[in-house]
Amino acid sequence: xxxxxxxxxxxxxxxxxxxxxxxxxxxxxxxxxxxxxxxxxxxxxxxxxxxxxxxxxxxxxxxxxxxxxxxxxxxxxxxxxxxxxxxxxxxxxxxxxxxxxxxxxxxxxxxxxxxxxxxxxxxxxxxxxxxxxxxxxxxxxxxxxxxxxxxxxxxxxxxxxxxxxxxxxxxxxxxxxxxxxxxxxxxxxxxxxxxxxxxxxxxxxxxxxxxxxxxxxxxxxxxxxxxxxxxxxxxxxxxxxxxxxxxxxxxxxxxxxxxxxxxxxxxxxxxxxxxxxxxxxxxxxxxxxxxxxxxxxxxxxxxxxxxxxxxxxxxxxxxxxxxx
Amino acid sequence: xxxxxxxxxxxxxxxxxxxxxxxxxxxxxxxxxxxxxxxxxxxxxxxxxxxxxxxxxxxxxxxxxxxxxxxxxxxxxxxxxxxxxxxxxxxxxxxxxxxxxxxxxxxxxxxxxxxxxxxxxxxxxxxxxxxxxxxxxxxxxxxxxxxxxxxxxxxxxxxxxxxxxxxxxxxxxxxxxxxxxxxxxxxxxxxxxxxxxxxxxxxxxxxxxxxxxxxxxxxxxxxxxxxxxxxxxxxxxxxxxxxxxxxxxxxxxxxxxxxxxxxxxxxxxxxxxxxxxxxxxxxxxxxxxxxxxxxxxxxxxxxxxxxxxxxxxxxxxxxxxxx
Numbered sequence: 001x002x003x004x005x006x007x008x009x010x011x012x013x014x015x016x017x018x019x020x021x022x023x024x025x026x027x028x029x030x031x032x033x034x035x036x037x038x039x040x041x042x043x044x045x046x047x048x049x050x051x052x053x054x055x056x057x058x059x060x061x062x063x064x065x066x067x068x069x070x071x072x073x074x075x076x077x078x079x080x081x082x083x084x085x086x087x088x089x090x091x092x093x094x095x096x097x098x099x100x101x102x103x104x105x106x107x108x109x110x111x112x113x114x115x116x117x118x119x120x121x122x123x124x125x126x127x128x129x130x131x132x133x134x135x136x137x138x139x140x141x142x143x144x145x146x147x148x149x150x151x152x153x154x155x156x157x158x159x160x161x162x163x164x165x166x167x168x169x170x171x172x173x174x175x176x177x178x179x180x181x182x183x184x185x186x187x188x189x190x191x192x193x194x195x196x197x198x199x200x201x202x203x204x205x206x207x208x209x210x211x212x213x214x215x216x217x218x219x220x221x222x223x224x225x226x227x228x229x230x231x232x233x234x235x236x237x238x239x240x241x242x243x244x245x246x247x248x249x250x251x252x253x254x255x256x257x258x259x260x261x262x263x264x265x266x267x268x269x270x271x272x273x274x275x276x277x278x279x280x281x282x283x284x285x286x287x288x289x290x291x292x293x294x295x296x297x298x299x300x301x302x303x304x305x306x307x308x309x310x311x312x313x314x315x316x317x318x319x320x321x322x323x324x
Numbered sequence: 325x326x327x328x329x330x331x332x333x334x335x336x337x338x339x340x341x342x343x344x345x346x347x348x349x350x351x352x353x354x355x356x357x358x359x360x361x362x363x364x365x366x367x368x369x370x371x372x373x374x375x376x377x378x379x380x381x382x383x384x385x386x387x388x389x390x391x392x393x394x395x396x397x398x399x400x401x402x403x404x405x406x407x408x409x410x411x412x413x414x415x416x417x418x419x420x421x422x423x424x425x426x427x428x429x430x431x432x433x434x435x436x437x438x439x440x441x442x443x444x445x446x447x448x449x450x451x452x453x454x455x456x457x458x459x460x461x462x463x464x465x466x467x468x469x470x471x472x473x474x475x476x477x478x479x480x481x482x483x484x485x486x487x488x489x490x491x492x493x494x495x496x497x498x499x500x501x502x503x504x505x506x507x508x509x510x511x512x513x514x515x516x517x518x519x520x521x522x523x524x525x526x527x528x529x530x531x532x533x534x535x536x537x538x539x540x541x542x543x544x545x546x547x548x549x550x551x552x553x554x555x556x557x558x559x560x561x562x563x564x565x566x567x568x569x570x571x572x573x574x575x576x577x578x579x580x581x582x583x584x585x586x587x588x589x590x591x592x593x594x595x596x597x598x599x600x601x602x603x604x605x606x607x608x609x610x611x612x613x614x615x616x617x618x619x620x621x622x623x624x625x626x627x628x629x630x631x632x633x634x635x636x637x638x639x640x641x642x643x644x645x646x647x
Binding site for chain 2: 073
């Protein structure tokens, strides 16, 4: 199996999509230069600047441009460099892209992908570190994808570009250069399908993005120290959510912990918890545990950011609480 | 240079203006009768701009608009009955009653959408022009907006991009001097929209928007250039909104024009006087033109009133497109 990184997998999926379909084009700030993390490196050289379009720092307008191009039959892949700046694009995304199909009675479609990245851990401070996915999951009409592994990033990006709806594709900057063995040929991953990355019969851990890897590490520690076998599920897609996969697991384990890096209060974990308790209340042997960041902006100072970020210890502790 | 208005075009222009005028007045009545629902922004007094622009376009030219969009949709070819049914939230409406007055869309006729967010469609229209460039065809995109949109960030971002990329987009500003309830002078020191965009090096012109042939000529010239891939362009049409910002607004923020002054400025009456003077319209023709438009509007009312409300299942069925 060849080794790759998430950023190389994304770059490869973009190039493959552009080779396969001339309607696919990329736009965003510094994309022709490859962007700060090299997600679009080499694309301008292969496909030309007519299809790899550098834009000024005008998030509202370039999101509108992507919508208009998508409504006109093209397949734009828009990059918003940091999810923190999606605030500037939200009017177009929420009032425009998300509602066009509905409000036009099905006449308009917006087959666009908005790629962006979030997450803390690099001392980026509160305006370059956020996890804002739960805002986007609250908007009917958007699909929200948040992979944790290179193989899923590539497979889901392929599906997102093919999807006739606006898809917000949320990457995590700390996972970009994580090494991973992937199959020779990466196949599309269906949007709305969870993946079980570790099987276990004692507790279910549903984790998002970076916390998936922390959940897998926590599961190993729980097995070694407590004899608890945890099942780890990565939903990969938040909207639509593969509730069946989670409920099926909870019906076997009787316990659930939901973990994400976003602020716990109002985070997407709350939605998963609410849906699971409604569907599987009788199967639960303990209150559902939640892991997320405290209700505070991300601090700069290294020891403070480290203390702020949820991780392996928090997941282990949350699982142990479900056994009290 | 575009060819000047010929007789057939002039008659079609007049007929379209009457259809918009009478549609808007009827929509206002139906709003007061609670048959038309939601926020309704009428364009009575601004018909010349919609008609003189849209009648020069093809179905594959895209038009985007703002919240005051009925006239633009009608002039672009949207059937009156389906526009009115949409305002009434009926299944036979353009958007099956899911959008309403501020969200009209008629893809078949290239009316790609109105929006309730002031200025929100300006960058979307640029995306349409970008698509035309990438497809390599000669279609042109037009976006209508009011002077109130010009103070918004997305207007300025879009003009910057449009001029940077030189895309075939024609920006048509209907400067009626009011942003909702407030006169332009209270929101900006720049009186003319053409002055706002001057530093971007965009070709633009300011015309009397109540003078249909003037709008026709100004827009037609830019359209011919845009067909060859040139752009962007901006046409600022100075006009006057005869009604309130929306139907039922208190309207106390401005003084009504004297009836006599409006007779002078009314784009339809003025165009008719011109037609009679120039000989392309018979002295006694105007009542018949008006009556024909009135008949079309009444037929639209019958269509819309007979259309059922959409099924409740539509709410969930329309959220996502299916491949």
